[in-house]
Amino acid sequence: MPHPAGLPAERAETAIATHERAWGTREVLLEAQRCLYCHNAPCSRGCPAGVDVAEFIRSLRTGAWKAAARLVLSANALAETCGCVCPTEMLCVGECVLPRIDGQAPIAIHRLQRFIANWARTRATDLFPRQPDTGMRVALVGGGPASVACAHELARRGHAAVIFESGELLGGLNTAAIAPHKMHAELPLAEAEWLLRTGVEVRARTAVGEAITFAQLEEEYDAIFIGVGQGPDRRLGLAGEDARPLLGAIEFLRGVKTGRLATPLPWKRALCVGGGNSAIDAARTLKELGVPEVVLVYRRAEDQMKGYPGEWQAAKLAGVHAHFLTLPVAVLASEGTVTGLRCIRMTPGEPDESGRPRPVPVPGSEHDIAGDLVIMAVGQVGAGDLLPGLPDDIRMGGARIAVSPETGATSRAGYYAGGDCANGGAEVVNAAAEGLRAARAIDDYLRTRAR
Ligand code: SF4
Incomplete structure (x- = not known):
């Protein structure tokens, strides 16, 4: 019997419990009370997505939950899964001032973020109303976290966004390769489905370069975002490496x-x-x-x-x-x-x-x-092989697609990229931030072209 999210119900990962349960309202509010709501908070500087941590915790604490959710999700659309999988001790939580001021435990920012993002997904219906249609169309190649974040933002801004995913499931490695003790695959699938309800079309089992070419995409769409992640696992080239398992x-x-x-x-x-x-x-x-x-x-x-x-x-x-x-x-x-x-x-x-x-x-x-x-476990091969027919004038930097760090723009006009195929492999939060960055730049590009 297939799982409602498109996953088989009998999956090995279900034998492993996630190590952090979701916090309830009381725990969240008690934790929010400990925050000092620092000016120029170092925890925000530690977040690759730049979430305004002090302000969202203050909103949470004062009952302004919609405001808290908007603050978090407008900076990081994948806030719920990031609350489960981010290495927060190396990021926001690692920057919290509380241990340095009086030896207290740092604020569990990720658990508060996970709580408010889950509340938004399951309870708030009108957080991100879609702006009027612009008539512009954007193709997104790959259905991983960068594309999901990018498509969500584009759709909010009134553009028609279409994701081309070669496989069955959305979410890329966020769905397929996060260790089960951190998160099970249902969550990123549910999160992606919710985010894309803003009006994104998904074409699964549709590999760009095979089922549809880049030339066709250029004819049918006004801009293209590439978020295909990286290629398969590397091998070391050792004698006997073709043995099984x-x-x-x-x-x-x-x-x-x-x-x-x-x-x-x-x-x-x-x-x-x-x-x-x-x-x-x-x-x-x-x-x-x-x-x-x-x-x-x-x-x-x-x-x-x-x-x-x-x-x-x-x-x-x-x-x-x-x-x-x-x-x-x-x-x-x-x-x-x-x-x-x-x-x-x-x-x-x-x-x-x-x-x-x-x-x-x-x-x-x-x-x-x-x-x-x-x-x-010696890394993955680069993105090049995943993109047959990619126009020659898109510059690569080694195995990555070279992009502007400010906009995610590639060397060919109208093409943008983000996530692992452009950064060489980083955290889910980096992919989410890069997808959002590209969406904003694509929006500027389309509106400038339309003038
Ligand atoms: S550094 Fe710690 S105490 Fe200060 S705003 Fe961030 S989470 Fe709150």
Whole structure:
């Protein structure tokens, strides 16, 4: 029986509880009372979307909930999911002054934001009335968070917005690859559906470059926004990498969240290669789904991990182990079935281009680590391959679409981009902010052209 949101009801992620429950009114109001409503509040500067945190908490506290919701959602349309998934200790909450003033806990800004955004989605009906039709049409390529935020804002401003999504579901990685302990897939789908009720058309299973070309889009639309995210999981190019089971981190999480992986998982000892947030998320999810042993294999030292320290500490508490300063050099297999990784020990060397000590192989230190599943969490390939037929004069910056940081405009007039395909991979809140930024710039572009 399909889930109402288009998800199978029997999905592996439903076996994992989200770690933060939504707060009720009383908890929210008590927390809002602790806020100092700081002038020029540092918490707002810590938010990539620039939410006016002090003002929205003041509005919340004084019962002006519609005003609070408008403040939050006009800066970040995806405020509800960001309240669940943002690494807030690195952003707004990490900037709160309370711990520095008198040692209090920082304000749980994300929980207040999640509360008011949920209230708006489920209770407020007239927050964002649509302006009169402008007669202008905008195509949005990809249905991820940047496109959803952009389309919502364009529709509010009276433009006809049409999202072309190659897959079945909206929300991109916000739906398909957030670790289940942070958020289940229903929420971003419900959020996107609500936001797009402003009058956005969605054409699912319609890949631009295949079902419709960029040339056709240019004929039918007045502007084009590209928000396709990044490509598939990278591989390391190791000997034996075609053995099975070997999955990319995003591929694994997508399977957990959209139903292609069934529980109980069959593996006894999983090896996750990488030291970023995707590696940590995949490892913790495997552990929480009952895989007895889960081991992270990372070529640098523990204090050089790219993943957030709080997430790694939580993964360790969940039972994930690690081999640091260990580089896989081959996937071991028997008759095509994974049996482990051949690795070499590393030692920290001189700083590399990232400023971290370059890991240097220790001669003669080859050793094998047994495992019956390998997860490659070493990043994603760039967006280029996702855009067949993209006009040649759209400049790329490496694997990203090069855009103006102020407007999201590309090098071809009428084309804009945002989210992971333009920023190379960042948080959901960055994608939401970039979608909004582009919508405002597209609105200016269309109105200038119409004069
Ligand atoms: S810094 Fe902390 S106390 Fe000050 S406005 Fe922001 S949340 Fe409130």
